[in-house]
Amino acid sequence: MINKIVPSAAEAVKDIFDGAVIMIGGFGEAGSPIELIHALIDHGAKDLTVVSNNTGNGHVGLAALIENRQVRKMICSFPRTAQSVVFPELYKKGEIELELVPQGTLAERIRAGGAGIPAFYTPTSVGTPLQEGKEVREFNGRLYVMEYGLRADFALVKCKMADRYGNLIYNKTARNFNPVMCMAARTTIAQASRVVEPGDIDPEIVVTPGIFVHKVVEIPNPLSENQLLKENRRYPW
């Protein structure tokens, strides 16, 4: 029988190894798998390369993972947001690497990685500093840069509902990068606010087919990053 449900976040992340490439879903405070990230902090794997649109807020979630010095390099589109303090500090001290990727290129590189496409061409970044070092090629009189598909060892994602096959649905704009990251990782770990029986999710509305998901942990009342920030919380607590 297929049963991808694991009993705890700690169990879900236990195979993450030092030096792993990890995709972490979420955009701003929406869709970030905070409990999985905190389990990864407890777990302690280090020297990680993290692919995520932002670098976390305050001192919880992704920001706390960075603050705990587990991340060697960030691949993201927008490393500084209003509430991002940890990454900027380490970056200025030269203690963390950054690969800056335009947001749409980042999404497409992840999707390509998941879809078995090693490289593709995009008009984004042509004629800008982010084009530097990349192959530029003309199609139909317009210039495009070549970008590579991006894969990861692990993806950590958050969703609204899951079943034991790993079928997932999301909540509103918390969907964001999560579905494409599921596709691009060798091991995709999802935290779901609710786990249901197979068939309880209408097959017409599944957003992430179970084939892209390897472990599911139920986290019934996930923390709100916003709330944690208001309370000025830090992880580890």
Add this chain to the structure above:
Amino acid sequence: MINKIVPSAAEAVKDIFDGAVIMIGGFGEAGSPIELIHALIDHGAKDLTVVSNNTGNGHVGLAALIENRQVRKMICSFPRTAQSVVFPELYKKGEIELELVPQGTLAERIRAGGAGIPAFYTPTSVGTPLQEGKEVREFNGRLYVMEYGLRADFALVKCKMADRYGNLIYNKTARNFNPVMCMAARTTIAQASRVVEPGDIDPEIVVTPGIFVHKVVEIPNPLSENQLLKENRRYPW
């Protein structure tokens, strides 16, 4: 106010011009927009290039469009099926062109066209006759062929439900190529079994966002290609 609903299939296809490239959804008998195709036969536009996975069955739908000599060229993955008689006959007489594309490459080329990706690399067809004439390139020790994004002047698709914004949902495996074709055409025309009010389709379950759809016509009881075949029907009736 945005209202993409048009009153009839004839009205929906009236702008299709001679020489147009047209994507037609469907896989076998599922998801083929028969009423739109029949309206296109009545309309009479000719010298068309049609992108569709198959070449139609019997003497209705896409097969009837071909039989009516409106199609100059087919771009498809599987031009002969058990019930395909029209295309094979014309092809053997040299009266219709064929560009054969592996099914997954066809789907990805259409998606790429819709997503503004002019070209991408795929492992499919490497070392086969379908690689001939294509650029081959190595990534990480493996060979890939370069394939181009595919766009169309028009897409004809079939769906279960639509609203005036053009948001669409589909029925089971009748989804197939329809969503990617919506993305890749300058003018996408959808026939929907039912038109509903905005908001009646849960925003979480929309498969084709309205931005990809330009005209919607309600066809409440679409013909079954299977049934027409059983009855040995021909279009025009």
Add this chain to the structure above:
Amino acid sequence: MVNLPKGWSNEEIAHKIAEDLPDGAYVNLGIGLPELVAGQIPEGKEIIFHTENGLLGVGPPPAPGEEDDELINAGKKPVTAIPGSCFFHHADSFAMVRGGHIDYCILGAFQVSEKGDLANWSTGEPGAIPAVGGAMDLVAGVPHVFVISSHTTKTGEPKIVKECTYPLTGPRCVNRIYTNLAVIEVTDKGLQVREMAAGVTPELLQEVTAAPLCF
């Protein structure tokens, strides 16, 4: 230093843009000033707002207390969703952008050149943390790019220039510039002034613009 009129308010600039958007347009609004456009759409015109984090059909801001952490826009602000909206993932969202499906995007600017080059993501300061977000995708994919901006920097430096000195977001991508002083079209023949705020003269406007203007 010229004694310039204040010109239009931010809301007035946003209103001009809103009036220029055609009924039925799909529009992406950048963070900050561009967000004002949403509040200025005239009665009877229907515009669909896209936010690149996965929502088509962004509605007005929620009532206080009605905010949802998981319903936000690209600026991470709480929003609502209109009836007929839809959610999708990031790759689909940028397929809309890159594929030319979004009709208009309204962006802020550090600098715009006379050729329509845009610089709005980095001042290129050494040591500054670069952050680009979706701006490069938007200017590369959206057919109509409008800039909304103060005409000069806070210290009075021109933002409309012959060549951008800041790193580009994209070359030759801006179609129109809406400032507190004027509406300027980027054309093959250079910058064409379409309208000026009350009290602004061609001479005054040229004085605070570091690229030649046509009137």
Add this chain to the structure above:
Amino acid sequence: MVNLPKGWSNEEIAHKIAEDLPDGAYVNLGIGLPELVAGQIPEGKEIIFHTENGLLGVGPPPAPGEEDDELINAGKKPVTAIPGSCFFHHADSFAMVRGGHIDYCILGAFQVSEKGDLANWSTGEPGAIPAVGGAMDLVAGVPHVFVISSHTTKTGEPKIVKECTYPLTGPRCVNRIYTNLAVIEVTDKGLQVREMAAGVTPELLQEVTAAPLCF
């Protein structure tokens, strides 16, 4: 002409494949003989069947009269969907294939070479209408490709050969060949026979195989 035993029935071959699939595998079945595998999965083993036209979790054939024109497999035959199945579009479906997410595919063959080259889409006849479907995508993307086939053609010609003479579906892609006479593994060192049907001897098997076999 050698006097060969008939060997295993098609159902028996399919059963061998079903036994070799690990619990929890995602499997794509080609059209024709491969479809038999679905009916042979042992009790207690859960296999998820993918059909490239947009369904993961293909169930058993529908009862007569329960067929749905819009619920079919890649062979255009009516199917059912299991609880926990999901529908998706063609680009997502082939992302599963090309991206290496489908674990196994079971395909028919015209010819398989000793290196694992597969020819199963065209006999290369002049004037024949070429049709490839999803076969090239499957062999390029799926890590384990199993062939199910009669050991020879109807006229007794070997299907397992040194070099395919028909146009290839893909080079070096087949991992294992299941025929009525034997189960053969494609290895770096050549074709390794894993099992033979009752009455088949190495000599007999080699005689109907046009590439050297290791036993």
